[in-house]
Amino acid sequence: MTKYKKFYNFWKLGEEQFNTEFFGISNDGELVVREGNYQYNIFDLVKKFGAPLEIAFPFIVEKRYLDLVQIFNFYIKKHNYKGRFFYHYPMKVNQNKEFVLPLISEGANLETASYNELWLVRKLWEQDQFNSRIRVICNGPKTDKYLGLIQELKEKGLFIIPIIEDATEYEALKKFKGDIGVRMKMEIKTESHWNKKNDRYGLSPEEIYDLGRIRNLKILHYHMGSQSMSQDGIIEAVKTATRVYAKLKKINSTLDTLNIGGGMAIPYEKKKHYSTANVVNRIITTIGKVCSDKEIAHPNIIAEWGRYIMAPAQITIFKILCQKPIAKAMAKKWYVIDGSFMNDLIDTWAIRQKWHIVPVNNMTAEKLSRIWLAGASCDSDDCYTAGGGQILLPRLEDANGDYQYIALFDSGAYQDALASHHCLLSSPAKVIAQNGILTIARRRETADEVGKLFGW
Numbered sequence: 287m288t289k290y291k292k293f294y295n296f297w298k299l300g301e302e303q304f305n306t307e308f309f310g311i312s313n314d315g316e317l318v319v320r321e322g323n324y325q326y327n328i329f330d331l332v333k334k335f336g337a338p339l340e341i342a343f344p345f346i347v348e349k350r351y352l353d354l355v356q357i358f359n360f361y362i363k364k365h366n367y368k369g370r371f372f373y374h375y376p377m378k379v380n381q382n383k384e385f386v387l388p389l390i391s392e393g394a395n396l397e398t399a400s401y402n403e404l405w406l407v408r409k410l411w412e413q414d415q416f417n418s419r420i421r422v423i424c425n426g427p428k429t430d431k432y433l434g435l436i437q438e439l440k441e442k443g444l445f446i447i448p449i450i451e452d453a454t455e456y457e458a459l460k461k462f463k464g465d466i467g468v469r470m471k472m473e474i475k476t477e478s479h480w481n482k483k484n485d486r487y488g489l490s491p492e493e494i495y496d497l498g499r500i501r502n503l504k505i506l507h508y509h510m511g512s513q514s515m516s517q518d519g520i521i522e523a524v525k526t527a528t529r530v531y532a533k534l535k536k537i538n539s540t541l542d543t544l545n546i547g548g549g550m551a552i553p554y555e556k557k558k559h560y561s562t563a564n565v566v567n568r569i570i571t572t573i574g575k576v577c578s579d580k581e582i583a584h585p586n587i588i589a590e591w592g593r594y595i596m597a598p599a600q601i602t603i604f605k606i607l608c609q610k611p612i613a614k615a616m617a618k619k620w621y622v623i624d625g626s627f628m629n630d631l632i633d634t635w636a637i638r639q640k641w642h643i644v645p646v647n648n649m650t651a652e653k654l655s656r657i658w659l660a661g662a663s664c665d666s667d668d669c670y671t672a673g674g675g676q677i678l679l680p681r682l683e684d685a686n687g688d689y690q691y692i693a694l695f696d697s698g699a700y701q702d703a704l705a706s707h708h709c710l711l712s713s714p715a716k717v718i719a720q721n722g723i724l725t726i727a728r729r730r731e732t733a734d735e736v737g738k739l740f741g742w
């Protein structure tokens with residue numbers, strides 16, 4: 287570390303505030319990931335498994351989950367808060383088995399967004415991989431099929447709680463013999479992705495009050511949007527929801543839990559960012575204060591922070607195939623990668639997602655090029671320009687006869703389920719690194735396999 291302190295600082299490695307505490311630089315100037323006594327050399331891995339490559343680190347998922355539970359419990363105790371904390375993992379963020387299994391084996395609860403996600407839960411339940419203490423919250427449109435599966439799993443003894451999101455679902459769940467939640471629209475707006483002017487999910491507070499007593503109502507739920515960049519915005523929403531909770535509690539004595547949904551942001555750009563402990567502290571004190579004012583008991587708190595847990599647990603590696611000059615821009619060259627932003631990191635294109643990009647080899651190069659990255663599909667939108675800025679990476683001439691490889695951080699949330707096959711490119715191979723062992727989770731697709739997806 288001391289030897290390369292300058293480069294650690296430059297590439298923002300080894301820093302907990304940026305979720306890069308497991309990342310470092312080997313003596314040979316290569317990117318390494320440290321899991322306790324194990325160390326993975328990413329340059330070796332990409333030479334072994336080829337590029338493009340996704341590397342998943344379940345130990346990071348476990349660590350982030352356990353730390354989060356600890357932070358909530360710490361502030362609950364510190365403020366003598368009377369409710370309990372429950373974490374529910376929203377499966378839509380990353381449904382891959384290597385990420386979901388470690389979470390549930392550590393005791394995380396789940397949130398499903400569809401019949402198919404709940405179907406995976408049934409599969410785990412039937413294989414006895416599911417502790418009966420684990421709770422499952424069901425969001426998403428309740429089709430008859432989805433409702434049927436909820437009912438079936440309830441009868442089999444699963445701790446399952448459907449959330450009412452509209453008047454039709456209210457009718458459909460009237461006879462449900464178990465705990466129920468209701469989702470409220472959050473009228474407060476904050477700086478985040480997908481925070482639309484009209485929240486089309488849930489009922490307005492007035493609509494919920496108008497329902498009167500809701501049988502077995504346990505949870506008041508809201509979800510505001512993802513990657514909330516304003517700490518005050520998160521707290522404002524918590525305050526608003528707690529006031530609604532207090533009013534509802536007077537009509538529904540069974541109500542005992544406030545679900546604050548997802549939205550916790552991560553520092554993709556490795557710039558100064560609010561601290562988790564600070565946000566959690568403020569959530570607990572805010573709910574506590576509103577409840578004291580309204581003279582009601584403290585609710586249990588559920589958080590469904592998905593991106594926050596998952597994003598830092600995966601990296602994506604590309605090989606630089608060649609370079610091309612750029613005539614008039616901040617950046618001087620295109621580096622053409624052997625993969626696709628549009629296919630495998632689609633948020634680059636869909637929501638102008640920013641990423642932290644570091645070299646995999648040649649990390650201690652002194653001379654850097656100002657570049658943009660060009661994807662391998664024929665689409666001119668398949669590129670990454672860091673918002674029109676520039677990316678600094680080693681010169682290809684300095685790679686000592688090797689290819690230059692790059693690592694893109696925090697690719698663990700959302701990108702996998704959204705991936706596609708533009709130009710019939712193959713998806714990246716995926717390797718899981720855990721306990722010093724490397725397992726192939728997804729082989730590189732052959733042309734035949736990709737063709738089959740299209741009926742060939």
Ligand SMILES: *Cc1c(COP(=O)(O)O)cnc(C)c1O
Nearest residue numbers: 376509512548549590591592593
């Ligand atoms: C998408 C979603 C989440 C997860 O949001 P993140 O921003 O990834 O934390 C949580 N709850 C609900 C209801 C969602 O739809």
